[in-house]
Amino acid sequence: xxxxxxILALAAASATIGRAASAASGDPxxxxxxxxxxxxxxxxxxxxxxxxxxxxxxxxHDRYADQIAEPSIxxxxxxxxxxxxxxxxxxxxxxxxxxxxxxxxxARWLNARGVTAFVLRYRLPGGGWxxxxxxxxxxxxxxxxxxxxxxxxxxIDPGRVAxxxxxxxxxxxxxxxxxxxxxxxxxVDAADRLSARxxxxxxxxxxxxxxxxxxxxxxxxxxxxxxxxxxVIAYSPDxxxxxxxxxxxxxxxxxxxxxxxxxxxxxxAALRARHIAAELHVFQAGGHGFGxxxxxxxxxxxxxxxxxxxxxxHGFV
Numbered sequence: 001x002x003x004x005x006x007i008l009a010l011a012a013a014s015a016t017i018g019r020a021a022s023a024a025s026g027d028p029x030x031x032x033x034x035x036x037x038x039x040x041x042x043x044x045x046x047x048x049x050x051x052x053x054x055x056x057x058x059x060x061h062d063r064y065a066d067q068i069a070e071p072s073i074x075x076x077x078x079x080x081x082x083x084x085x086x087x088x089x090x091x092x093x094x095x096x097x098x099x100x101x102x103x104x105x106x107a108r109w110l111n112a113r114g115v116t117a118f119v120l121r122y123r124l125p126g127g128g129w130x131x132x133x134x135x136x137x138x139x140x141x142x143x144x145x146x147x148x149x150x151x152x153x154x155x156i157d158p159g160r161v162a163x164x165x166x167x168x169x170x171x172x173x174x175x176x177x178x179x180x181x182x183x184x185x186x187x188v189d190a191a192d193r194l195s196a197r198x199x200x201x202x203x204x205x206x207x208x209x210x211x212x213x214x215x216x217x218x219x220x221x222x223x224x225x226x227x228x229x230x231x232v233i234a235y236s237p238d239x240x241x242x243x244x245x246x247x248x249x250x251x252x253x254x255x256x257x258x259x260x261x262x263x264x265x266x267x268x269a270a271l272r273a274r275h276i277a278a279e280l281h282v283f284q285a286g287g288h289g290f291g292x293x294x295x296x297x298x299x300x301x302x303x304x305x306x307x308x309x310x311x312x313x314h315g316f317v
Contacts, residue, residue: 027104028074028075028076028104030074030075030077031072031073031074031075032072032073032074032075032146033070033071033072034071034072034073034139034142034143034146035071035142035188036188036189037188039069039070039071039123039129039135039138039139040129040130040131040138040185040186041129041130041131041135041138041185042129043127043128043129043130045128046069046127047067047068047069047127047128048067048069049065049066049067049068049069049070050065050066050067051063051064051065051099052064052065052066052096060100060293061099061100061104062098062100062101063098063099063100064092064096064097064098064099065096065097065099065121066092066095066096066097066124067124067127068097068121068122068123068124068127069123069127071120071121071122071123071139071142071143072120072121073087073118073119073120073121073143073146073147074103074104074107074118074119074121075116075117075118075154076104076107076108076110076111076116076117076118076119077111077116077154077155078110078111078112078113078114078115078116079111080114081114081115081116081154081155081156082113082114082115082317083155083156083157083160083317084114084115084116084156084157084160084162084311084316084317085115085116085117085118085147085154085156085157085160085161085162086107086110086115086116086117086118086161086162086163086164086202087118087120087140087143087144087147087161087162087163087164087173087198088102088103088106088107088117088118088119088120088163088164088165088169089120089122089136089140089163089164089165089166089169089170089172089173090102090103090119090120090165090166090167090169091165091166091167091168091169091170091207091289092124092167092168092169093167093168093215093217093218093221094124094125094126094136094168094171094217094218094221094222095124095126095217095221096124097120097121097122097124097169098166098289099119099121101289101291101292101293102166102167102169102204102289102291103119104119105291105292105293106164106291106292107119109292109304113308114317116154116155116156118143118147120139120140120143120169120172122135122136122139122140122143122169122172123135123136123138123139124136124221125221125222126221131184132222133222133223133231133235134184134185136171136172136175136222137172137175137176137179137182137184138184138185140163140172140173140175140176140196141176141180141182141184141185141196142185142191142192142196144161144163144176144180144195144196144197144198145191145192145194145195145196146191147161148161148191148194148195149190149191149194158194159199159315160199160315160316160317161198161199162198162199162200162201162202162311162316163176163177163198163200163201163202164201164202164203164204164307165201165202165203165204165206166204166205166206166289166291167204167205167206167207167215167218167258167259167288167289168207168215168218169206170203170204170205170206170207170208171206171207171208171218171222171237173198173201173202173203173206174201174203174206174208174237174248174267175235175237176196176198176201177198177201177237177245177246177248178237178240178241178242178245179237179240180195180196180197180198180244181196181197181244197244197246198246199246199314199315199316200246200247200248200249200310200311200314200316201245201246201247201248201249202248202249202251202307202310202311203248203249203250203251203264203267204250204251204252204303205251205252205253205256205258205259205264205288205289205290206250206252206259206263206264206267207219207259207263208236208237208238208263208264208266208267209236209238209262209263209266210222210223210227210231210232210233210235210236211232211233211236212262213260213262213263213266215258215259215263222235223235237267237270238263238266238267238269238270239270241267241270241271241273241274241276242274243274243275243276245271245274245276246276247276247277247278247310247313247314248267248271248276248277248278248279249278249279249280249281249306249307249310250264250267250268250278250279250280250281251264251281251283251300251303251306251307252264252280252281252282252283253282253283253284253285253286253287253288253290253300254282254283254284254285255284255285255286255287256286256287256288257287257288258287258288258289259288261282264280264282265280265282268280277314279306279310281303281306283298283299283300283303284299285298285300286298286300292304
């Protein structure tokens, strides 16, 4: 018989799997550039990329990238692939991409469950690009198409590829879910003939609204302080849900003081209005940006298993 202490020990081991794997295995080395040449709408002088460590010595990594000039996907291959795949879009307020907490740690957690993961390092709107508001979506569409184009190499089913996004990365993921068919860049090769539609979307404390409940920093970076009402609507995924939007699960904490929970509430209402399969999980506490780093006493630690259950409901093994 397993006693309560053993159960808590097992739970603790599960909750820290991302950090433990990070320490044991180091960073992945399979990094695939999204574009064969310069990305669409490149300025004459590309931004000077930076990679910054924020964690004190001896603590788990907490790195971010900014001024991204060469967007990419970092591939995490499981030891025993199930054929399922997830494209992960970390957050960062559209001024950075948080690599570890919402990217690599989540990827390793998925790997432990047989899911192939791809961490997206997407370009940021403030890099001098043409069509700045569409730059993150360009990279997300291209990443989804490349993943499908190389499905055999990755040992995945091209019909079981989800997108998961956190915070501003949740806006990237939600935009891909509702605007996967939008023509935001000129095709560059055969991969661009493939669908960019994710088969499922997971949105964690996502930036959704560019209007009343907007995260001001993300909105200003993406569409500017003085965006027109038409722009506000066009870049608010809850205002552009279609019948082709995939099944979607939303995760948020009621006490999020960075991205108000109304963002997820509005997105869920919009999905229901279009009869899109959707689940919404609002936890009493958790704040913003928790990822997998959550005390075991907090019920929000359940979100990864809720995601897996939702995915299984919709055809993922």
